[in-house]
Amino acid sequence: IYDRAITVFSPDGHLFQVEYAQEAVKKGSTAVGIRGKDIVVLGVEKKSVAKLQEERTVRKICTLDDHVCMAFAGLTADARIVINRARVECQSHRLTVEDPVTVEYITRHIATLKQRYTQSNGRRPFGISALIVGFDCDGTPRLYQTDPSGTYHAWKANAIGRSAKTVREFLEKNYTDEAIATDNESIKLAIKALLEVVQSGGKNIELAVIRRNQPLKLLESKELETLVTEIEKEDEAEKKKQKKST
Amino acid sequence: MGWIEILDRAEVVTDKHHIRGSTGGGEIRRAPNLVPLRITCLPNDQDKMFKLSDKILLLCVGEAGDTVQFAEYIQKNIQLYKMRNGYELSPKAAANFTRKNLADYLRSRTPYHVNLLLAGFDETDGPGLYYMDHLSALAKAPFAAHGYGAYLTLSILDRYYRPDLTRDEAVDLLKKCIEELNKRFILNLPSFSVRLIDKEGIHDLEKLMPVGAK
Numbered sequence: 001i002y003d004r005a006i007t008v009f010s011p012d013g014h015l016f017q018v019e020y021a022q023e024a025v026k027k028g029s030t031a032v033g034i035r036g037k038d039i040v041v042l043g044v045e046k047k048s049v050a051k052l053q054e055e056r057t058v059r060k061i062c063t064l065d066d067h068v069c070m071a072f073a074g075l076t077a078d079a080r081i082v083i084n085r086a087r088v089e090c091q092s093h094r095l096t097v098e099d100p101v102t103v104e105y106i107t108r109h110i111a112t113l114k115q116r117y118t119q120s121n122g123r124r125p126f127g128i129s130a131l132i133v134g135f136d137c138d139g140t141p142r143l144y145q146t147d148p149s150g151t152y153h154a155w156k157a158n159a160i161g162r163s164a165k166t167v168r169e170f171l172e173k174n175y176t177d178e179a180i181a182t183d184n185e186s187i188k189l190a191i192k193a194l195l196e197v198v199q200s201g202g203k204n205i206e207l208a209v210i211r212r213n214q215p216l217k218l219l220e221s222k223e224l225e226t227l228v229t230e231i232e233k234e235d236e237a238e239k240k241k242q243k244k245s246t
Numbered sequence: 247m248g249w250i251e252i253l254d255r256a257e258v259v260t261d262k263h264h265i266r267g268s269t270g271g272g273e274i275r276r277a278p279n280l281v282p283l284r285i286t287c288l289p290n291d292q293d294k295m296f297k298l299s300d301k302i303l304l305l306c307v308g309e310a311g312d313t314v315q316f317a318e319y320i321q322k323n324i325q326l327y328k329m330r331n332g333y334e335l336s337p338k339a340a341a342n343f344t345r346k347n348l349a350d351y352l353r354s355r356t357p358y359h360v361n362l363l364l365a366g367f368d369e370t371d372g373p374g375l376y377y378m379d380h381l382s383a384l385a386k387a388p389f390a391a392h393g394y395g396a397y398l399t400l401s402i403l404d405r406y407y408r409p410d411l412t413r414d415e416a417v418d419l420l421k422k423c424i425e426e427l428n429k430r431f432i433l434n435l436p437s438f439s440v441r442l443i444d445k446e447g448i449h450d451l452e453k454l455m456p457v458g459a460k
Contacts, residue, residue: 063329087329091322 002122017125018118021074021148024127028073030161031060032193033131034175035143036186040133042071043190043207045161045198061208061218065090068103068134069208069216073161074148075127082126086110103134103142107152115150125149129160135212157189163197170196183211187219191227202228293439298324299334300447302366304344307392308380309359316358320344337366341376341384349382361392367443398430399423413442421454428456 007017029045044060060076063069064086072079089109093101101109110130118125129147136142145160146152157175159167170193180186187209191202198204205228207219219227296304296317302324306317323343328334335343341364351357362378377383377390389403402423411419417440424438440451 065329084330087326090329091326094325095318095322 005119005121006124007118015118015149018149021125021127022129025074025129025148025160026162026164028075028128028161029060030159030163030167030194030197031071031073031131032157032159032167032171032190033071033133033143033145033155034157034171034180034186034190034193035133035141035155036180036183038141038212039183039186040135040141040143040210041186041190041207042069042131042133042209043194043205044071045194046204046206048204061206061216063216064106064132065094065100065134066215067100067210067213068106068132069210070130070132071208072128072130073164074129078126079128079130082110082113082128082130085113100137102136103132103144104136104154107132107144107146111146111150111152113150114146114148118148118150131158131160134210139212141212157193159193166197167193183209188227188231191224192231195228195231295439295441296321297448298340298364298366299328301334301368301443301445302337302340302364303441303443303448305363305365306360308361312358312360316348316360320347323347336368336371337364337374337376338368338371338386340364340366341374341378341386345378345382345384348378348380352382363390363392365443367445367447369445373443395427395431395435398426402426413444417451424454424456 007015010016029047031042031044033043034041042061046060049055061069061071062083064083068090070083070086072082086106086109090101090106093099093105110132114126117123125148127148129145132142132144132146134142143155143158144152145155145158147160157171159171171189174189174192178185179189187207190207191205194205195201202221202224205224207224208216209219210216294305294307294313296306298304298321304317304320306313320340320343324335324340344362344364348358348360348362357380359380361380362376364376364378365374367373375387375390377385377387377392379392388409389400389407391399391403403419406419406422408415420440424435427435436455438454438456440454442449442451
């Protein structure tokens with residue numbers, strides 16, 4: 001029967017279903033997003049797959065359109081639905097308005113969809129938070145985050161999912177103009193952020209970048225390994241310096 | 247775009263027509279740009295060819311408005327398929343998708359009155375040309391044409407087409423068709439835009455302007 005509301009207020013003003021959905025998000029594997037100057041980076045923690053499982057069927061970074069893509073944390077099945085609706089909206093927008101969506105528009109669309117599910121009969125909220133990145137027509141890079149309640153905000157860098165707090169704190173300390181000065185540095189910052197919380201390094205990280213006027217590019221494992229090694233070397237050099245100065 | 251009808255002897259009938267030729271290496275299609283009406287020329291720089299994907303072109307003519315609406319709708323749905331699945335529809339699949347849409351709308355209150363030519367290059371099957379009319383008949387063909395111009399050009403194509411035409415030979419065949427139109431067709435069609443599809447994608451060839459056309 002779809003006539004009964006499931007998400008209702010508690011006496012102290014909470015929407016418990018929404019908060020429980022946010023808990024589901026916290027159980028999902030970590031995703032991090034970084035807005036650089038000419039690049040936007042999405043990194044996700046790859047959940048280790050079972051021996052017999054084909055790896056490539058688990059994709060946490062998805063394109064919504066040629067210039068926008070997103071990563072999510074939380075219930076994968078819910079994410080599939082949201083992503084599909086977003087993809088349809090991207091094309092629908094192009095058809096009616098003859099322009100590609102702005103990152104903010106599609107974020108707003110997804111957020112509105114999520115909010116609707118917190119106020120509909122017989123439905124529960126989506127158990128995902130999304131990091132939506134891309135470039136607008138005018139070339140500005142954007143990063144937005146949505147959560148199960150249906151709110152969205154723009155960020156310079158953010159993380160969602162397991163240990164998101166740790167990653168965010170790392171980013172707050174290390175996101176500087178120098179850190180994002182070049183594309184490569186932005187990518188390394190994303191990897192460094194993920195390495196804080198991901199065990200066993202590069203093998204468990206999946207990274208994707210969008211550059212202005214270029215489609216989404218997933219980094220190959222070789223590239224990742226090279227970058228991880230670079231980071232490890234830099235770390236060693238830093239530690240040696242610190243030892244010398246003390 | 248669209249049909250201009252005979253109202254009295256002072257006006258003239260025409261329609262958009264376009265011809266495509268299929269060769270071993272690729273596809274060529276063209277569409278006339280200008281429609282002259284007595285001493286008046288109606289400049290029509292609307293491109294009738296719609297890029298469905300990197301290797302598929304849809305040439306759409308017919309009822310004014312229906313053409314653009316239907317073609318853009320198909321175009322966006324082909325793109326949506328690409329977003330959802332990570333790869334593009336093959337030309338054969340795109341043609342059948344288009345046909346199904348046209349057929350569904352045919353028995354609705356709002357049918358689309360459009361004639362189509364769909365051309366594409368498939369990695370495995372090579373180049374393919376699909377003829378579709380407003381009743382949603384679909385046929386894969388080595389060469390095709392729509393409109394009054396078809397009455398003249400189909401016979402030329404029939405006589406001179408060979409499955410192993412090279413790119414240049416195909417362009418020449420197209421030129422032959424245009425010459426025939428220039429000679430025998432009631433309307434003066436001074437310029438044709440030509441596009442070619444091969445394994446590298448869609449290429450714009452130079453506009454063909456038949457000699458003697460004003």
